[in-house]
Amino acid sequence: MDPVGLFFYLVAFLIFGGIYAILCLALNVQWGYGGLFNAGIAGFFAVGAYTSALLTAAPAQTHLGGYELPVPVGILAAAVTAGLTGWAVAKICIRLKSDYLAMASIGIAEILRMVIVNEDWLTNGSLGxxxxxxPFDGFVQGRAADILFLLVVWAVVIIVYLICNRLYDSPWGRTLRAVRDNEDAARAVGKDVDAFRLQTFVIGAALMGVAGALSAHYFRFLSPEATEPLLITFLVWVMLMAGGSGNNKGAIVGALSVWAIWSMTxxxxxxxxxxxxxxxxYIRMLLIGLLLQFVLQRYRSGLLPERSPGNAFDKDTDKTNG
Amino acid sequence: MRKSVVMVAVAGLLAGTAMAQAADTKIGALMDVTGPLASFIPPLMNAANFAIKNVNDGGGLLDGKAVLVVGDSQAASQPAVDAATKLVNVENVPIIMGALASGSTIAAATAVTIPAGVVQISPTATSPAMTEMNDGDHLYRLVPSDNYQGDVLAKIVLAEGIKKVAITYVNNDYGVGIANTFNAAFKKAGGEVTAFEKHEDKKNSYRSEIATLAKSSPEALVVIAYASGSGSKIVKQAIEGGFFSRFIGTDGLRDDQLIKEVGADALKDSFFSAPTSPDKNDASAKLHEAFNAEYKEGADKPFVDQTYDATFLAALAVEKAGSADKTKMIQALREVASAPGEVVGPLDWAKAKELIKAGKDINYEGAGGSYEFDANGDVTGYIGKFIVDGDTYKQIEIFQ
Structure with a gap:
């Protein structure tokens, strides 16, 4: 094996890992912070991917759009449309208890997929x-362009990570954890539980849209096959569970380690x-399943479990005692 | 303890295969092994393996043996890109056969193989998008694009002496693709199109659409739709209403169900186009016999011919290039696939190897066609003209 090839494999591996890390961070906001069981990740991913693709692709008769806008515009628009979709979905089903929300979100993701496959004036259907x-197309040719894209992806990962961390530490994040752990208590102290859950859902959906957009730009091609729920929804759930839900570092570690198992086997x-x-x-698929079983059994709360930030009250006691 | 045993075993496996492959040349294959196409794969995997076996039985590839490295593209974009990345970067294959689904083929090509400069030959992808792709001549396929039939159908219609037609097509990728190509080709060749209307599948009545289509008296109605869907209904209702008596259809309409519903008599002036095999193809028969002798069954399964041919062509290109240098593959592949040159067919590896060694030009004529690639890496294939004969169809002419 030649080292140059291995290096480029590592680059591609980290691009995939980065995109999955964003998805994991997004799911962590919804599930890890807010306790919202979103089983329709692929739907928001698809909305983001198609938004950015249609806005930035070259014009074509086969689908709407092809406006050749700059890629960052596409990615931002992806966050907006995926967030709006999330808002509409949340408006309808945010009050459902966790397992019912899961069912509703699977259904909605499936509806979105059917729309994408069938409305070919908009998306060119199954032909893609x-x-x-x-981004920065044309600066570098050939395989080296992957390195540039890797930097873009991980820049986005870092931005998303910083946003998520800030959210977690904020009063907003604390309220959210209160809602997650004891909804009635949160309501009793006067928090608008539904509003908090809606905001969480929208933020998570918008970040999923960003991940979708990045993957469309990475592949330079988008068809409904790229939004396969097995590879988007369920794999991301496994990643977050393995990494540690509630912990942003855990989400990134989970994404990278599960993708390593998936790809390197x-x-x-x-x-x-x-x-x-x-x-x-098939044996490989079986082994992946077994390995994930092992990780999930061995590390119940993930590789990096959630650690609540010290609160003001603790700090005070620390001071008085020490 | 257990861990170290596993580690030693893995290390042994890696080392063992690394040594065995010292002088061997790898041929990459992207196969949608798991995923939605899984049921198609076993015979196709046999076909690819059979091609490699023929190569090795006939003297091997370059100075060693050919080794097939399979990546599982799962008929989805992420695994296709991931598998192609590994074939190109980890396995260092000079050329890749695959993938099967159009979507995984294009994703692997645009994200990995085109930037890396690796030639990719899909045995089965039919998406029209691949024709126009800016692929630096790296992407090839062995089946004609969905649109190709439209082009040829225009020729068939004009050859029949029909100059003025109305077109209706079902609103999906099949209908839209063929209809647009037919429309453009027919007009360009001097034909007149009086109406160009799409229709939705699964309706009960198409009478109002047919009445619109019949305006300004076209000589025939071109129906690009499936017989089991809107196709038969349109033909039937057009005859009942006395709007049209002559129909032109594609392979979607050319179905026994149409004759059952409309009757052979009413279709006596109509004709149909459909992809077909070349007139006399000994290569296909020869391959099928050898294939079934090896694997007991499966030679008649869809795309076995093309998968074998794609793998064989990949090996020929490497042999022709004289080394596993990926930059030489485009030229080598075009040389071995196209005329002129001494014709070699499936199973003829020993002969091909000898000819290449002697510095002679060869031309591979496969079991599924002759594979003369055009500038886009597309092949033309064969389209047959069919008429109704009793309660089935008869092929009366072959167009290319």
Whole structure:
């Protein structure tokens, strides 16, 4: 194996890992902070991806848009439309208890997928959108362009991480945890529980839209196949559970480690003779499942469990005692 | 303790295969092994393996053996890009066969293989988007684009002496793709299109649409739709209302169900186009016999021919280039696939290797076609002209 190739594999691995990290951070806001069981991540991901793709792609007769806007505009618009979609969804079903919200959100994600597949005047249906640019396209050619995109993705990851951390430490975040842990108590002290949950849902959905946009730019191509729930919704849930829900560092660690298991196992599967290729692909899926089982059993609250920030009251006691 | 045992085993596995492959050349394959296309894959995997086996039985690739490295693209974008990344960067394959689904093929190509400069040959992707793609000549396919039939149908219609038609097509990627190409090609060649109307599938009555289409008296109605959906109904209602008596259809309409519903008599002036195989194809028969002798079954499954041919072509390109240098693949692939040159077919690896060694130009004519790539990396394929004969269809002419 040549080291240059391995380096570029690592770059691609980290791009995927970064996109999944954003999804994980977004889900962490919804589930880790707010206790909202969103099982329709793929839906918001798709809305963001298609928004950014349609705004930035080259004009084409096969779908709406192709406005060739700059990529950052596309990404911001993706956050806005995914957030608005999240708002509409939250308006309808935010009052549902967790498991019912899960069912409703699966349904909504499926509706969004069907719209994307069927409304081909808008999205070119199952044939997808081509000629989606990457940021700074044209500065670097060939494989090296991946490095530039890696920097963009991780810049976004860091921004999202900082926002999420700030949210977690804020009074808003504390209220949210109160809502999550004891809704009735939060209501009793006068917090508008529904408003808080709605805000959480919208912020999470907007961040999911950003991740969708980044993946459309990475692939330079977008079709409904890119919004497969197995790879977006469920894999992201596993990542957050493995990393530690409620912990932003955990979300990133979870995304990277689960993606490592997902992606790198194939390198080992490829060492088997090609006659076994059909079987080894399935065995690989089985092993991924087993490994995830092991991680989830061994580390119940994730690799990096949630750690509540020290509150003002604790600090006071510390001072008096020490 | 257990951990170290596993580590040693893994290290052993890696080291063992690394040594065995010292002089071997890897051919990459993106196969949608798991995922929605899973049920198609086993015979196709056999086809790819069979091509590699033929290569190795016939003297091997370059100075060693050919080794197929399979990436599981799962017919979805993320796994396709991820698998292609590994084939290109970790396995260092000079050329890739695959993927099967259009979506995973395009995603792998735009995100990975085109920037990395690796040639990719899809045996099955039919998306029209691949024709216009800015791929630096790295993306090829062995089946014609969905749009190709529209082009050829225009030729067939004009050859029949029909100059003035109305067109109606079902509003999905099949209908839109073929209808647009047909419309453009027909007008360009001097034909007149009196109406160009799309319709929605799954309605009960199309009478008002048909009345609109019949205005300004076209000679025939071109129906691009499925017989089981809107197609049969439109033909039936157009005959009942006395609007049209002559119909032109594509492979979607060319279905026994149409004859059942409308009757052979009413279709005696109509004709249809559909993809077909070349006239006399010994290569296909030869491959099928050998394939079934090896695997007992599956040679007649869809795209077995193309998958075998794609893998074989990938190996030929490497042999022709004389090394596993990915930058030489475009030229080598075009040389071995297209005329002129001495014709070699499936199973002929030993002959091909000898010819290449002797410095002779070769031309691979596969089981699924002759694969003369055009400037876009597309192939033309064959379209047959069919008429109704009793309660089934008869092919009367082949167009290219």
């Amino acid at each position: 959108i081509t000629n989606i640019p990457r 194939e390198i080992f599967a490829n060492r088997l003779p090609a006659e076994f290729a059909t079987r080894s692909s």
